[in-house]
Amino acid sequence: MRFAAFALSTLVANAAAGVIAPRGDIDYSGVDWTKVDYSGVDWTKVDYTGGNKDKNNKQNQPEPVQKVAESSVAPAPTSVSVPTTVVAAVAVPTTTLVTKVATSAAAVATQTSAPSQPSTGNLDDDKQKALDAHNAARAAVGNSPLTWDDSLSSDAQVWATTIAALSSLTHSSGSGQGENLYMQSGSDSPFLNGINSFLSEKSLYSGEAISGTNFGGFGHYTQAVWKSTTKVGAAVAKAADGSSYVVFRYSPPGNYIGETPY
Secondary structure (H helix, E strand, C coil), rough: HHHHHHHHHHHHHHHCCCCCCCCCCCCCCCCHHHHHCCCCCCCHHCCCCCECCCCCCEEEECCCCCCCCCCCCCCCCCCCCCCCCCCCCCCCCCCCEECCCCCCCHHHHCCCCCCCCCCCCCCHHHHHHHHHHHHHHHHCCCCCCCCCEEEHHHHHHHHHHHHHHHCCCCCCCCCCCCEEEEEEEECCHHHHHHHHHHHHHHCCCCCCEEEEEEEEHHHHHHHHCCCCEEEEEEEHHHHHHCEEEEEEEEEEECCCCCCCCC
16 A cells, blocks of 8 residues: 555656656555645646556546636626506695785785786686686675686786796795695696685684784685785696696785785
8 A cells, every 4th residue: 555655646746747647557446536635736737648547447537626716707687677657646636825925005006017908708617617716705705706817817827837847836926916826736627626725725714814924824715805806817837747737816916914805
């Protein structure tokens, strides 16, 4: 066995030198190849052409195994198709309401607006119902009816287009007109829906004079029924998301601080 060990060490030494030169007269069948240390062998220079065979099993001697470094490149990510969920528009309009308060009668008197152009009476169904709703609410508190005014509607259209582009319920300034704003998610009956939202604030109003802090809950209602207002006009514009922005304009304006609507 010492002879076999000597022969094995000679074989490894030769392999380290870059060649394999096994001796043909030596029996390697007793060699445990798993315990051979090949750490000093440069396998790129080894010539296996003269390799010997196990005389008993007639199989090639085990070839050295080189450890191949694993690739550091991460596998390409697999594309995953993510379904897009489309949320349907809400059937019930979403309403956000704000109102403009005239700070004083004197301040309003200095403002000017375009000459009035009363409607010819050819209102579409939605506008007519909105006008009727105004006047029914006004009659309930003893105030005179409003007329529909095309000049107010024209002014309202300019501002409705502006806030729809901004997707923001923002009040105008300096128009000399009263203003109620309304927004809904769809396009059905925007004018009637708007005035109905305004009039729903009646339950919050108890007859008090308008102040700079108390009008937030009922100011749309008090403007709609204001005793000195005689004309109304309205317009609607659609935002990019399909929402309808509605502007109501009133002349003369209401919600004067220190006064009551009827």
